[in-house]
Amino acid sequence: MASSDAGTDSPGSRQAGEPPSDRPVRVQVLPESHSLHPSSILFFFIARIRSYLIPAIVAAFAAAAGSSFLAFLLGLGFLVAIVVDGVRLYTLRYHIAGGELVVRQGILFRQHRTIPLVRIQNIDLLQNPLHRLLGVAEVRVETASGSDPEATLRVLSLAEVDRLKHRIHDESPEGIGSETIPSMIPPDLPREQELHRLDPRDLITLGLISNRGAVLVAVAAGAFYEFELHERLDWGMAERVVRAFWPANLAVAVVVSFLLGMGVLLILRILGVFWCLLRFYGYQLTTDDENLRVHAGMFTKVSATIPRPHVQFISIHRSVLARWFSRASIRIETAGGGARANEDAQSTISRRWFLPIVRESAVGPLMGALRQGLAWNEDALAWHSVHPHAIRRLVRKSVILSMAFSCIGLVFWWPFGIFAGPILLPGLVWHAKRYAASLRYARSDTGIAFRSGVLLEKTSVTFFDKIQVVDVLQTPFDRRWNMAQLRIDTAAAGPAEHRIHAQLLEAEFARDEFIAISHLILS
Amino acid sequence: MDEPALIDSSSTAAPTTQTAASSADTSPEGDTITDWFGDPQLQSLDPRFVMTERVAGWIFVAVVGAVAFLVLLGWILANWPPGWGMGLVILLLVALLAGFGWYVHAWPPIAYRWCRYRASEEGLEIYRGVFWRSVVNVPRFRIQHTDVRQGPLQRRYGLSKLVVHTAGTEHAMIELDGLCREEALALRDLLRAQEEEDGII
Incomplete structure (x- = not known):
């Protein structure tokens, strides 16, 4: 970088007001x-x-x-x-x-x-x-x-x-x-x-644990139908092929289906790896005094600079696979340009996949670099769980939901549709229990942390100087269970896909937190 | 400026039609957030809010009723002579309209009782909601700009709506309807005193 300019030497010169020589x-x-x-x-x-x-x-x-x-x-x-x-x-x-x-x-x-x-x-x-x-x-x-x-x-x-x-x-x-x-x-x-x-090995891991391949296939399928290519396919021939290969033997059928499924899965993962290599080849995140800078890309190179004080919201995402591999991805949000409809190379890298893959051990130090002075230690935070009755409430809700499914099933498939509810119930109850258990809220002296999600676990953090509006909400059901929801609104534009809506909290706790946060954002 | 009170009241009417009937009970229950509404420091809206909302509701019901009446008339004339089924449909519609009319009459005082606010140098706090009760806090230095709006009916009753804009995403716009004009202007002046500072950093 040509630093011939006198101004590039130190940030300190800026604070001295306007130098007359300028x-x-x-x-x-x-x-x-x-x-x-x-x-x-x-x-x-x-x-x-x-x-x-x-x-x-x-x-x-x-x-x-x-x-x-x-x-x-x-x-x-x-x-x-x-x-x-x-x-x-x-x-x-x-x-x-x-x-x-x-x-x-x-x-x-x-x-x-x-x-x-x-x-x-x-x-x-x-x-x-x-x-x-x-x-x-x-x-x-x-x-x-x-x-x-x-x-x-x-x-x-x-x-x-x-x-x-x-x-x-x-x-x-x-x-x-x-x-x-x-x-x-x-x-x-x-x-x-x-x-x-990120070296190529990280990128391959990223491709393997992300579902990007499936997304690419979905895009391809969309294009396929967009151009009406499916009408040009010879379905008759496909049927003949299937008939020829579909054997009378059940065991062979099972093996063939299994292999086909595995093959598709493998292709999806390989596609994901290719996508990650293309996008993130040579990924490098650096910082000078106050800006964060990302460089990445194999053919289309993207370079994004985000002034560190402008980071509104940081979100750590951990999918099931990422947790197995002990990896995480970190997204950041600024106030600018998040609600854009289509994601292009630039917005992909600068926001959504800001840190696409990070070892668990590196999360803490990196969080400290994204927000100056943030000492991030998730386990040390004073996490607060939901109301003790939250699980009961959610389970009751899933029972009602399964009854609704039974009714819908009856309408569409008399009378066996009634089994739709009982079949779905175990899954719904499992999800309800895990979801209630996954909800965590914590307040430190710099900001708020919130965690939610069963399969894709999201942990987000924002800071008192970034909070725009705080509110506490109580629905009629909340009132019955003596619960409340605490919501924190920032100027973050959305790509982290996580909102701080701490639901199912004990009403007294939500109230106390609301008062505390209201005071803290003023100071 | 383009906020006819008419449309406003209709939109609040839509989601909760008949259920409003049962909630005459406004005494604070034993739970915590509801207790806040009883804080004597909180201010109520202008009492004329009730009348304005009622008039807006009546106008809406009258317009809907008139349209329904014309459609029905055309329908009856086209299928003369009317049968029993037709009578039933008409009865049902009249009952629906009556229920709706009663709702627009009964709801505004309840909504009025369940809306409180507090404004200070620090910001604006709004306590609101008959069923879905919420408390919103907007710090003053987070306010980007404020509007004071007035529909034709509100102008007649000397009321205004205060709209506070923030840089937030879900609460980018917070409305407080049913303030008297002077109060709305005073609130605006109180809340904007610090405007040169940046809301987003």
Whole structure:
């Protein structure tokens, strides 16, 4: 990293207010605005082609059937979109002045967006193989509002990214401080401390214990039906094959099914391993004084920087398999851009799978690195279990549920459907008991920890300076059992998929905790 | 501004129709969170809230009744002469409407009794819920901005709704309906005093 700038040397210089020597430089910098890299149009073009792919296939089918109107319409739409993109691209100018990032674009509809640097939650950098070939990268800037990045600079040359980084650093008020824009260059280790690294062996373990393969198959199946390929399959032949191989012998049938099942399972796991290798190859988590930085990716490289004070919520997930292997994964949440519908390479790595796989022994030290000063020792926390009658309540609920299943069963399959309830009951009761036992709540002097989940066990922690709203809720049923629910709301945007809803607590305890938390968030 | 009290009351009416009948009992029971509602330091909503909600409810019932009446009339005329089944349907509808009318009349005082709040330099606390009882605490420095809203009916009765926005996800918006206008404005001023500080860090 080129640390030629005077500002990069220490964070201490920022606290001394505005050094007068900076003034003339800033005035010089102010009028200078920058545009995107010339190759940007190529990436816009590719993005457009990608979004037009499915309509284009439909139009091609229509054209093959003799109607080329749709294809014409689509071509026209594509052309207009490209022109609009081109205009937007060549009019886009950005600069940093007065502690703000200013992005202007458009001719007819002008947009002038100002993003105060202190409000920036995180800046991510993405580089796919084509980006790398051209020596450029895509920059995404997120603040706490909304789901989409507030500014996407697609694309900048790496030199320009570096310049932007230094400019942000020079202009920053005390808020985000040193280098918030990541660099594609591997981290500068003497200056940045490495927190975590994944070698291929870890990634293979991750692929084996995650269910990613199944997700990939589901996506493939979705695409299969999307393009209506299933109608082109020769089901008759498949049936003949099955008939030929389906033997009269039951034992052989069992063996064949078992082998088939194992084969499918194996393929799913192997797919998962491939996915993990692609996404997390070369994974490295580092930190400088105040930012967390992740680098990962085999072909599409992602680099994300999250200012450590912006971490709202940390969640440790442990699936059944992960517990067997004594591993965990850690997700973090910031206030920015969590509610995005589709998960792409960038959001995958920077939030959901922030630390995709960690040895149990490393969880404690890593938690301390994610949140400064956090001494994380799960066993030492003063965990509080649910109300002693919680299990009884949940079991009663599952009995009622199984009765409901019996009734539904009767409606659909008279009269044998009545057995649906009794068949499901043991499973429901087992789950109810385990769930009640899994619920744990703890308060320390820095924050709140909460654990829940039977198969996928989630342990989440948030801090008093991050809690937005706290409330305690009592339903009519809670009232009957003298229980209450304590809920903690933060600005965390959602990818950890865990909410602090400590249900089934003793009412007095929930009340006392509510009062205590209300006081603690004020101080 | 776009909060007609009319729609508001209908939406609260929907989930709990007939069950409201049995809950005339508002005396604090022996459990803990309910006891909080009896705290003498807590403030009640403006008593005019009851009247506003009732009027809104009546208007809603009248509109629904009128529409039902017109539809029924058309149906009867189309199938003249009416049979016994038709009479039964009409009777059922009238009973339903009457029950609904009684509910919109009886519910507002109960809701009024089970809503309390406390506002201070520290923040806003809302105690609310007839069946689902909750206490929400919003620290003042977590408040991003506040709205004071008024529908046409509320304007007539001099009431307002205070809406507090936070950076939270589930409680991104917390509403307190049925304050008198002056009180709502005073609360807004009290709660916004610190606005230059950042809510999310």
